[in-house]
Amino acid sequence: MAKGxxxxxxxxxxxxxxxxxxxxxxxxxxxxxxxxxxxxxxxNVPVYWTNRALCHRKRNEWARVEEDSRRAVKLDPKSVKGHYMLGLALLQREQYNEGIKALERALDLGRGAHPHSYMVEEIWQELAGAKYKEWQRDSTKRASDLQKLEKSCEMALKENYLHNISQDEDGITDSTSEQLAALKLVFSKAAEADKPTDVPDYLCCKITLDIFRDPVITPSGLTYERAIILDHLEKVGKFDPITREDLHPSQLVPNLAIKEAVEAYLEKHGWAYKME
Known part of the structure; x- marks a missing residue:
């Protein structure tokens, strides 16, 4: 039996x-x-399912990608490829919330297993794009709602003050004009939250000038992108590229504060900078 x-x-x-x-x-x-x-x-071998899902992905057969990926993550909850392709398939159906969750899970698992692999970077890029699309969809809806609300408020102000005796040639009192101007300012400020913004310098690696993905801090207090500083230590020398002090990989510590700040910034601004 065993032989079979x-x-x-x-x-x-x-x-x-x-x-x-x-x-x-x-x-x-x-x-x-x-x-x-x-x-x-x-x-019951997850990799067979993820390999087949990859084929379906290249053929844009997303329903089959989702089916095979779900089976893979059920067999192996730590399957990076399984969560990754499940996320991509869900995004194709514009299931942004669930798709982003699957990509975030893939990214976390990928960083833990193979932090410097090409797949981690690929997942990060797909996640950035997904968050941008989600933000774009939500911001478009908010902008439309704001415009409707602003017009309703304008109409209410005009109708409320049209009966006033002192009117200008447009039929609107001076007081009404001031309130309309204030109204436009309020709605203009409300719309600013959905405008893309430059990433603060402290959230960017001093070497790549790109936003941090996996920040680590050195004994001197400087923070770098992990993959970049490790590459420097391996190929250039065991020293800090800015302070020139001795530095070894074992001295690098995850900068959780910056990582949380990056995540908070990206969550607020919808990763819009990625699409510039």
Missing amino acids: VNSAAEQAEQLKQNGNLYFKKNRLGAAIDAYTEAITLCP
């Missing part, structure tokens, strides 16, 4: 390897067939 199980597992693994080769050659149909056979033999 091992044989099935070995066959499934070979099918996965075949699928990988087909995928590299862009033979997506053949790759899907290979992964499907592997799943039939060993349905």
Whole structure:
């Protein structure tokens, strides 16, 4: 019995390897067939599901991406690819809230397992785009609601004061004109919250000048992007690029305060800077 199980597992693994080769050659149909056979033999292996989901993604078959990704994360709640592709599939259906949650989960898992991999950066970019689209949708609705409310308030003011005796040639009293000006100012201020804004310098890495993703602080008190400072220490030398003091990777500590500040800033401003 055990021999049969091992044989099935070995066959499934070979099918996965075949699928990988087909995928590299862009033979997506053949790759899907290979992964499907592997799943039939060993349905509880998450990577078979995520590999097939990746094929469906390249073919823009998002319903199947979602289906396979959900199965993968059910089998392995720590599957980075599973959460990542589930998030992408949900975004295709404009399920921004759930899609963003899935991408955030993928990002957290990716940072923990492979903090310097290309996938972490890819997930970050997709998450930025998703948050921007969510912000754009919500800000557009808020702008429309504000405009309707402003017009309603203007009409109410004009109707309320039209009966006044002292009117200018437009039929509106001086008092009304002042209130209308104040009203425009109030609504103008309310609309400013939805305008893109420059990222504060303290939220940006001093080397890349880009907003922090994974900030770490040095003994001298300077904060850098983790991947960037580690690359400097490996390729340039074991010293702080600004203070020139000795610095080793073991001395880097996560800057949780800056990380929280970045997240708060991005949440407020909808990651709009990413689309500049």
